[in-house]
Amino acid sequence: MSPRKKILVVEDHLPLRTALEITLPDHGFAVVSAGDGQSAVQLALAEQPDLVLLDIMLPGRSGFEVCQELRRRNSGVPIIVLTAKTADEDELLSFQLGADDFVRKPFKMEALVARIKALLLRVTLKDSPPRIVFGSFVLDVAARTLCADSRRVDLTPREYALLEFLALHPGQAFTRAQLLDRVWGPDYEGTERTVDRFVTTLRQRIERDPRNPQHILTVRTHGYEFAR
Missing domain, CATH: 1.10.10.10 (Winged helix-like DNA-binding domain superfamily/Winged helix DNA-binding domain)
Structure with missing residues (x-):
């Protein structure tokens, strides 16, 4: 049996973070989580997750800063940005900083899981x-x-x-x-x-x-x- 893919959930809103911590394992994923930007960078480097779910509005360092820092450190981990912000400029900036996908809140868990699986598949295809x-x-x-x-x-x-x-x-x-x-x-x-x-x-x-x-x-x- 292949090991479960590990997802780093970076979300300061506790109810949503908890929901993701409960839901994602039901779909076969292992989960580690952080509630602020600095912890997110540290966990990403220490845990080497297969994918990061990254909120933009975080205490301390913003999700934009976290994304930029991970790419600066040559981390190729797939990143899906989650945000309640609706401006097109935020979506464009996310991609410019190296994010792979952008999901606006509120979202359906089933749709998010589908995006996670699709992105992980694309990464697998890219590796091969x-x-x-x-x-x-x-x-x-x-x-x-x-x-x-x-x-x-x-x-x-x-x-x-x-x-x-x-x-x-x-x-x-x-x-x-x-x-x-x-x-x-x-x-x-x-x-x-x-x-x-x-x-x-x-x-x-x-x-x-x-x-x-x-x-x-x-x-x-x-x-x-x-x-x-």
């Missing part, structure tokens, strides 16, 4: 680079190649990076700002229209009918998502 099949295409993450009917499709490095990122997160919608941050990097100074131009080019390469795409889908008023 997959070959992603969609339509007649095969995206080989280890070789960083795209082939169609055994013939290589030439992509620029940035085109490949955008396609790979979307393909590794099927069914998950990303804003243009999030894609700029995750694919181009936080220091990129271009506009969100850059994403649209690259999506148009990718559709011309992988879609049977670029005007009616089946793989890189537009999510109205939001951005893009990938479908296999």
Whole structure:
């Protein structure tokens, strides 16, 4: 039997922290918890959890500071930010600081557990680079190649990076700002229209009918998502 995945719960609201401490073990997870930012950093480094659930509004060091500190220490632990804050800027900042997912409170426990499992699966796939099949295409993450009917499709490095990122997160919608941050990097100074131009080019390469795409889908008023 494989060992249970360990989750670090960082939440200062005791009723919610207790609920997570009770619910997550029922789904096969081991749990350690902290109620403030400083303890969270110490526990993350000492316990080496498989995933962190991180509240933003914490006593002492904020969740933003905790996330930044863990990434500064080269911790690659997956981080899901939990917050009652609703501003889009908070979501964007979370991703810029290295968070992997962002969940607004209140949330359903079942939905949170599903996100945890999905993120842990993505990390597993990342550790063992997959070959992603969609339509007649095969995206080989280890070789960083795209082939169609055994013939290589030439992509620029940035085109490949955008396609790979979307393909590794099927069914998950990303804003243009999030894609700029995750694919181009936080220091990129271009506009969100850059994403649209690259999506148009990718559709011309992988879609049977670029005007009616089946793989890189537009999510109205939001951005893009990938479908296999």
